Each structure stands twice: as structure tokens, then as C-alpha cells.
Amino acid sequence: MEIGMKDSYLISKLNWFYSLEVTQVDNYMTQSKAIEHPYISLALARFAAIEQEHVENIAAYIKNMGEEPTASGDAVSSYLGRIIGKITPSTGLMNMLRFNVAVEKKAKSDYKKLIDQVKEPKLLKLLWRNFVDEDLHTSWMEEQIRFMLLANEMKKLGLTKS
Ligand SMILES: [Fe+2]
Ligand SMILES: [Fe+2]
Numbered sequence: 806m807e808i809g810m811k812d813s814y815l816i817s818k819l820n821w822f823y824s825l826e827v828t829q830v831d832n833y834m835t836q837s838k839a840i841e842h843p844y845i846s847l848a849l850a851r852f853a854a855i856e857q858e859h860v861e862n863i864a865a866y867i868k869n870m871g872e873e874p875t876a877s878g879d880a881v882s883s884y885l886g887r888i889i890g891k892i893t894p895s896t897g898l899m900n901m902l903r904f905n906v907a908v909e910k911k912a913k914s915d916y917k918k919l920i921d922q923v924k925e926p927k928l929l930k931l932l933w934r935n936f937v938d939e940d941l942h943t944s945w946m947e948e949q950i951r952f953m954l955l956a957n958e959m960k961k962l963g964l965t966k967s
Contacts, residue, residue, distance in 0.1 A: 816872050818919055822935075823863045824876040825912055828885070829856040832908070836901060845898070845949065852942055859935045866931060884911065899953050902946045909943040 833853035837846050864874040888907045916936040923929050959965045 812870065815923075816867060816870060819863055819867050820875055820877065821880065822912075822915070822919075823860065823867065823874045824878065824881045825908075825915075826856050826859040826863060826935075827876045828878070828881045829853075829908070829912070830860060832905070836905075840898060840901070842898060845902075848945065855938050855942075859938065862931050862935070866928060899950055902950050902953075906943055906946050906950070909939050909946070912939045913943065 830853050833849045833856060837849035837853060840846050840849070867874040885908065888904060888911070913936060916932050916939065920929065920932045920936065923932065956965065
């Protein structure tokens, strides 16, 4: 079966998400193993499992269209490189969370753009579902950043020990 222009556009979009989600699984797994903060480490391991679901639901949709999902690491890493350049330097853990938030926001805005173009109900549901997860990841990490900033302020004011 030959695929039309519209389908090839959609497949290239879906492959972008596939690549991004594969990278997200990898990032969260690596970070989860690397950081010492036990609760954040646990949360990031859960995030990796959720991103893996995204990898699988997108792969399944592409396969259903008769194509093979293909991850382009290059497109994603050049994008991530640009994000890193924009982050204000701060402590290691907070920097990592800020980077993650920036990537999640990029994923959210890309999902939203495709949502606005798609009409097929099954795909719409899938995209919204993934979007909600990215939204939750974003909020949770932003909350951790707020806690850390507050703790730093309290330390500066001498309100906490050490
Ligand atoms: Fe995701
Ligand atoms: Fe996410």
C-alpha cells in the first residue's frame, strides 16, 4: 500500500515523538541511577516507565499504519543541546530538573500542535493521554524546584541548620 502525503506527514510527526520518548526513557533511567536523592530517584524511575509506555503506544500506532517506527537520535539531541544552552546555571540536581522541565514543555507543545491537526479519535486519545502524563511530569518537577529554592532561601536566612 502506498502512503499518501497526509500519512507520510503524520508518520514523520509520530516518528519525532517516538524518538523523543525513546530519549526520555533513556534520560530518566540514567538520571534515576545517577542521583542520590532517594525520592527523586524513585520518581524518575517511574517517569522512565511512563515514557516507555509512550514509546510503545506510539510504536503501535505507527505499525498499525503499516510502517516501522524509526528513532532519529540526531534530531532529538540537537534539540536537547539547544535546551541545555538556555538553562541558567544552578546546582546539579536543580539544573537537571530544569532541563527535564524544558524537555517536557517541548514535548507538551509538540503534542498540542499535533492534537490541533488530528481528527482520528484513536490517535487523539493517545496524544491527549501522553500529553497529560507530560503535564504531570512538568508540574511535579516544577514543584521540586520550588521546594529547593525555598530551602535555599531559608538556609540563607539562617532558618535551617547546615
Ligand atoms: Fe512521554
Ligand atoms: Fe514526560
